[in-house]
Amino acid sequence: MALPRGLAGTIGTAARAARVRANLTQEDVAERVGLATEVYGRLERGGMLPSVPTLKKLCEVLRIPSDVLLGLTPAQENFWTKEPPARPVEEPGEIRRLVRTVKRLEPAEFRLLSLMATGLLRLRLMRHGRSSDEPAPP
Incomplete structure (x- = not known):
């Protein structure tokens, strides 16, 4: 080429x-x-x-x-021979792609996704024996 x-x-x-x-x-x-x-x-x-x-x-x-x-x-x-300027820490590529996808959702779809994510977090907290006001494990 x-x-x-x-x-x-x-x-x-x-x-x-x-x-x-x-x-x-x-x-x-x-x-x-x-x-x-x-x-x-x-x-x-x-x-x-x-x-x-x-x-x-x-x-x-x-x-x-x-x-x-x-x-x-x-x-x-x-x-290119110089050190790159300090960059703020950026989210991983998977998170950036997810955010781009979420931005394209209709309001009702976004609410549903938000409810699902909240439910998943609560389920994980229950599995680890924590209440929802305690910090979530990474």
Whole structure:
């Protein structure tokens, strides 16, 4: 497979490297930037250029300077050779995917899911002989 060329390829390659370095999926980044996952995938493959507002959001979400994303930083000053900035602790991927799914539920479906989760927690607490006001085991 040939590597993408030009500015779109430069942005796509840098975005992918930053995403992988941040341990995010394409779906994670797409959601945070406000793009469809398919569109973000095309951007990473160098198949399109982002709009300026999208480019700004990409820099924020991926924590990458715009000059690196645009390929303007010389290699010896490259962002990748520096330590990554401290990142807040993020939820595991499974939880992020669950939250995305829950956001798509209708209100009645959400209430049902909430009742089911509460019931499961109560069942686990009963199995361990705890009351519902005690902290749950991990």
